[in-house]
Amino acid sequence: MERSTFVYDGDCAFCTRCAEFIERHIPTSSRVMPWQFADLTALGLTEAECDQAVQWVGADGVRAAGPDAIARLLGDSSLLWRVAGAALRFPPVRAAAWPAYRWVARNRDRMPGGTAACAVPAAQRD
Template identity: 80%
Template sequence: MTSTGTFVYDGDCAFCTTCANFIERRIPTRARVVPWQFADLATLGLTEAECEEAVQWVGADGRRAAGPDAIGRLLGDSGPLWRVAGAVLRLPPVRLLAWPAYRWVARNRHRMPGGTAACALPQEARERLYGTTGRPGTT
């Protein structure tokens, strides 16, 4: 385990990499920002499947979070202004809205700025996450 948190993203996705580059350039954090393909997932207590489904946060204390919760934890470990944004993102009503928004972005990340066709989730992952209709919780 590291003395700081670790933020894990999909390094095969251009959109995710663009976002990670933004974090490294603009968000003052002590956290390691690393693609899951180059992370020691066993040491972090993560699986490939978890990392394919959402960004991950593993705190210095070993506590984990995924998706917008992971983003909130990363921001909470950053500079003062970003900490406020992280705290807001972790508020229950905001968190409730953040998950559907995160899933929509994940489903459409190949269409986002910086995204490419390679960013599209594999068909198996899309069906596992969103069912055959493409909407969460449906089959």
């Protein structure tokens, strides 16, 4: 793989807004793309994984999900964003980031820019 790839849910307006923020404000050499348009087989990902959380597949083959994927993306950016990514990998922050990420994922239809199409089916909610 020649470039790292950050994959998000393109059917979710909130997720798309977040990806647009990344593209406008976080300089990265990584591809940022909706999983619905990604070659998941080539990336070694499944639809189920992508439906659960954002995904990172590094050019070196390293994979990460959720806040760990966000930390990897930030680590592939400018100094300020790399510092933020390092902070997100700091064990106490990482421990808090996962529950926060899961809460946002479950409630993304209620987030700014979210729509009913963003809602996670009730059967998949914790």
